[in-house]
Amino acid sequence: MDRYEPLKIEEKWQKIWEETEAFKVSEIKDKPKMMLAEMFPYPSGAGLHVGHVRNFTIVDVLTRFYMQQGLNVLRPFGYDTFGLPAENYAIKTGTAPQKVTLENIENFRKQAKRLGYAIDWSREINTSSPEYYKWTQWCFLQLYKKGLAYQKESYQWWCPEDKTVLANEQVENGKCWRCGHEVEKKKMKQWFFKITEYADELLDEIDSLEWPEKIKTMQKNWIGRSAGALIEFPVNSRAASGRPVATGGRRLSSCCRTPDSLEFTGNSITVFTTRPDTIKGATFIVLAPEYQGLDFIVTDDCKDAVAKYKADALKKSEVERQENKEKTGVFTGSYAINPATKEKIPIWVADYVLAGYGTGAIMAVPAMDERDREFAEKFDLPIVETELVDRDLYGTPKVTYKMRDWLISRQRYWGCPIPIAYDKEGNPHPIPEDQLPVMIPEVKDYQPDDSGRSALAKAKDWLKVTIDGEEMTRETDTLDGYACSSWYLWRYASPHDKEHAWNEAAIKYWEPVDYYVGGDHAVAHLLYVRFWCKFFADQGYLPFREPIKRLLYNGYINAPDGKKMSKSKGNVIDPLDVINDGYGADTLRTYEMFIGPYDMDAAWDPRSVGGVYRFLNRCYNLLAMQNPDKVDNSIIRNKTIKKVTEDIHKYNFNTAVAALMEYVNELYKVGASEEDLVVLAKLLKPFAPHLASEMLERLGADDEWPKWDEKYLVSDIVTVVVQINGKLRAKLEMSADDLEDEKKVMEAVLSDKKVQKYVENGIKKQIFVKKAKLVNLVV
RNA sequence: GGCCGGAUGGCGGAAUUGGUAUACGCGUUCGACUUAAAAUCGAAUGGAGCAAUCCGUACGGGUUCAAGUCCCGUUCCGGCUACCA
Numbered sequence: 081m082d083r084y085e086p087l088k089i090e091e092k093w094q095k096i097w098e099e100t101e102a103f104k105v106s107e108i109k110d111k112p113k114m115m116l117a118e119m120f121p122y123p124s125g126a127g128l129h130v131g132h133v134r135n136f137t138i139v140d141v142l143t144r145f146y147m148q149q150g151l152n153v154l155r156p157f158g159y160d161t162f163g164l165p166a167e168n169y170a171i172k173t174g175t176a177p178q179k180v181t182l183e184n185i186e187n188f189r190k191q192a193k194r195l196g197y198a199i200d201w202s203r204e205i206n207t208s209s210p211e212y213y214k215w216t217q218w219c220f221l222q223l224y225k226k227g228l229a230y231q232k233e234s235y236q237w238w239c240p241e242d243k244t245v246l247a248n249e250q251v252e253n254g255k256c257w258r259c260g261h262e263v264e265k266k267k268m269k270q271w272f273f274k275i276t277e278y279a280d281e282l283l284d285e286i287d288s289l290e291w292p293e294k295i296k297t298m299q300k301n302w303i304g305r306s307a308g309a310l311i312e313f314p315v316n317s318r319a320a321s322g323r324p325v326a327t328g329g330r331r332l333s334s335c336c337r338t339p340d341s342l343e344f345t346g347n348s349i350t351v352f353t354t355r356p357d358t359i360k361g362a363t364f365i366v367l368a369p370e371y372q373g374l375d376f377i378v379t380d381d382c383k384d385a386v387a388k389y390k391a392d393a394l395k396k397s398e399v400e401r402q403e404n405k406e407k408t409g410v411f412t413g414s415y416a417i418n419p420a421t422k423e424k425i426p427i428w429v430a431d432y433v434l435a436g437y438g439t440g441a442i443m444a445v446p447a448m449d450e451r452d453r454e455f456a457e458k459f460d461l462p463i464v465e466t467e468l469v470d471r472d473l474y475g476t477p478k479v480t481y482k483m484r485d486w487l488i489s490r491q492r493y494w495g496c497p498i499p500i501a502y503d504k505e506g507n508p509h510p511i512p513e514d515q516l517p518v519m520i521p522e523v524k525d526y527q528p529d530d531s532g533r534s535a536l537a538k539a540k541d542w543l544k545v546t547i548d549g550e551e552m553t554r555e556t557d558t559l560d561g562y563a564c565s566s567w568y569l570w571r572y573a574s575p576h577d578k579e580h581a582w583n584e585a586a587i588k589y590w591e592p593v594d595y596y597v598g599g600d601h602a603v604a605h606l607l608y609v610r611f612w613c614k615f616f617a618d619q620g621y622l623p624f625r626e627p628i629k630r631l632l633y634n635g636y637i638n639a640p641d642g643k644k645m646s647k648s649k650g651n652v653i654d655p656l657d658v659i660n661d662g663y664g665a666d667t668l669r670t671y672e673m674f675i676g677p678y679d680m681d682a683a684w685d686p687r688s689v690g691g692v693y694r695f696l697n698r699c700y701n702l703l704a705m706q707n708p709d710k711v712d713n714s715i716i717r718n719k720t721i722k723k724v725t726e727d728i729h730k731y732n733f734n735t736a737v738a739a740l741m742e743y744v745n746e747l748y749k750v751g752a753s754e755e756d757l758v759v760l761a762k763l764l765k766p767f768a769p770h771l772a773s774e775m776l777e778r779l780g781a782d783d784e785w786p787k788w789d790e791k792y793l794v795s796d797i798v799t800v801v802v803q804i805n806g807k808l809r810a811k812l813e814m815s816a817d818d819l820e821d822e823k824k825v826m827e828a829v830l831s832d833k834k835v836q837k838y839v840e841n842g843i844k845k846q847i848f849v850k851k852a853k854l855v856n857l858v859v
Numbered sequence: 860g861g862c863c864g865g866a867u868g869g870c871g872g873a874a875u876u877g878g879u880a881u882a883c884g885c886g887u888u889c890g891a892c893u894u895a896a897a898a899u900c901g902a903a904u905g906g907a908g909c910a911a912u913c914c915g916u917a918c919g920g921g922u923u924c925a926a927g928u929c930c931c932g933u934u935c936c937g938g939c940u941a942c943c944a
Binding site: 293294297298301302304306308351352353354355366405407430431432433434436437438442443444445449450451452454480481482602603674675676677680681682683685687688690691692694695697701734735737738739740741742745748799801803805806807808811844845846847849851852853854856857858 | 860861862863864865870871872873875877878879882883884885886899900923924925926937938939940941942943944
């Protein structure tokens with residue numbers, strides 16, 4: 081008898097799939113389509129991780145399931161290749177990121193092929209290839225043309241030692257990750273995408289998506305819409321009517337001469353509040369340290385104190401702000417007039433008010449708001465209990481969002497260059513579309529220089545560009561990697577199109593994506609793709625407004641000890657080791673589907689891997705144990721078809737595998753007919769495609785998904801459960817026909833000796849539940 | 860602090876949504892095969908008890924003929940978020 085040798089079988093089938101381009105698809109008009117994708121991976125040097133395997137296998141199970149059902153199924157693959165690790169490696173070793181990236185892709189591809197995924201390899205994409213990022217730049221230009229890509233001064237983390245801007249994740253405990261110097265916030269000009277333009281639509285359409293509630297809620301909270309009002313508080317000696325009131329000893333004239341902004345003259349302060357009805361309780365005003373008109377408001381006496389407070393606040397790291405919630409603040413010396421009470425109320429500066437939200441100014445109602453009360457108590461400010469007034473009396477209605485515009489410029493080398501150049505006056509100009517892509521120049525040294533700009537600034541020749549006959553200097557910032565992944569799903573439809581980012585007809589056929597699977601980026605990426613989709617739909621480039629119909633958010637796989645796998649802990653399980661140890665890819669795949677519900681975290685259990693291997697081994701052994709005529713397994717066979725089909729529809733992959741195990745155990749006991757085995761192989765194929773293909777070949781069968789026949793699922797004999805006072809006391813066998821007649825059921829129940837013992841003293845109440853095949857007697 | 864999930868044998872997890880708690884797998888024990896081991900196959904396996912029975916889904920109440928499932932309260936664990944006015 082031959083033995084199950086997974087590595088041999090897998091090599092054979094992988095070769096066949098490769099040579100026949102088995103999963104290459106194109107648009108077929110009269111066939112229903114299905115498109116599935118995982119969140120494409122960053123191909124790190126470490127190669128495939130067991131987490132990738134779980135993610136990719138979920139996609140593959142669904143892919144093969146729908147293929148076997150006869151749909152035209154596209155399952156593409158790609159690589160998200162821009163990013164920090166490659167750049168850091170380049171800084172350390174001087175190796176070009178381009179080179180390292182291609183090596184990593186090569187390795188990743190090889191490993192993915194060892195897992196037998198039904199990928200259309202002709203559609204592979206790589207975000208750092210010029211053929212791809214040309215179109216990322218094109219997308220940027222479309223947003224720029226419509227005013228949705230813009231520049232703005234904003235406060236950024238800045239390392240004074242390295243003289244560079246740092247991303248949030250590069251700040252560790254308030255210190256620069258490279259040199260350890262304390263970082264501070266610095267005002268700098270940065271590029272943004274105006275995602276806030278779509279805030280309402282992004283929020284309102286969430287409910288229409290077949291996404292996990294968890295993710296939907298996270299996105300809703302992130303967008304954070306709240307309805308309130310803007311209320312203007314006149315400052316200092318001027319009341320709303322212009323009537324003079326007592327001043328706080330401050331010379332008004334000096335502040336009103338130099339306004340560079342109409343809104344921040346210092347004549348008034350506009351606050352945002354969700355509770356305009358509590359205005360009578362507003363006993364002071366609080367401004368954010370970065371409040372734009374602050375200089376016009378502070379009196380000379382208070383100037384130094386406020387300046388010091390502001391400087392300290394900007395130095396405060398995120399961590400410090402989190403750890404220390406003790407209220408701090410300083411008085412500006414000025415007063416505002418509460419328009420409702422006409423009272424003079426002091427204006428303070430405190431970092432518990434955020435510059436980026438609302439107007440950066442609040443009216444403090446310590447009687448109603450916990451934070452305001454804390455502040456009032458600490459600084460001995462008045463707390464006035466108050467009755468409510470009409471919401472619209474003193475303000476104008478205003479909706480605000482927690483979501484900010486998306487900061488996209490990065491001072492990094494290894495990213496997609498922003499296709500912009502500056503004239504001599506420093507005005508930005510888009511690079512003409514026919515000059516795309518703006519290639520990433522080669523440099524010798526990848527370390528950012530003293531200018532605080534990315535290493536792109538070192539490519540002196542590259543910097544110069546002529547547009548419409550005018551000499552200009554290129555932008556040296558690159559795009560956030562999330563920009564590259566905001567449109568890749570559409571590139572999959574026509575990955576080699578040289579004329580367009582995506583082909584209209586192909587998009588119309590394949591998309592939106594039917595299933596998207598991943599375990600990360602709940603808000604960032606998954607919000608950005610939705611934003612771009614709506615934008616490009618508005619420009620007429622996309623025929624839908626939501627890019628992803630269904631989202632599956634899978635859990636992580638942890639180390640056997642339950643902790644996160646990490647190199648430093650030395651608890652990483654390498655999926656290629658599992659395969660090469662002799663278990664094979666089918667065992668690995670099936671195990672990761674069996675490990676637990678797909679959306680829950682799970683700990684790797686090496687011994688359970690063996691259990692799945694034993695199961696596949698038994699499947700294989702059944703081939704030699706055929707018992708063609710003697711057995712009739714119609715009941716369990718049909719039951720299993722139904723269970724596995726329905727479980728896959730519900731993404732209950734773990735119980736689908738369990739059902740297959742039960743089926744195999746039964747066949748092992750009583751023997752299997754050819755039909756039993758064909759069905760087994762077909763149902764097994766999404767999980768263990770190599771073994772199933774081998775079985776089907778030997779059985780001479782195709783892989784068409786089997787259907788169950790309901791007639792085998794209703795049996796003639798049923799078991800009726802008898803409870804006494806809700807406790808199980810007896811089980812009776814009776815014919816299904818008798819079950820229809822309550823009288824007959826009760827007769828049978830009461831003639832049972834065991835039951836009789838319990839009902840000697842009479843029955844108070846009897847309940848018969850036909851659906852549950854259950855009788856409950858209350859005695 | 861806020862929001863959202865969880866808590867079921869020695870372990871990972873099932874349970875048609877109120878109706879036989881612990882499917883399937885791991886582990887453990889016993890048996891078969893073997894000179895032996897591994898592999899494989901078979902049987903048993905929530906706890907207590909000789910037994911009839913009793914107790915069991917984090918804890919305390921409640922609703923119901925019937926609760927892992929519904930309601931109220933408590934504890935613990937995980938995720939996200941973090942002074943958003």
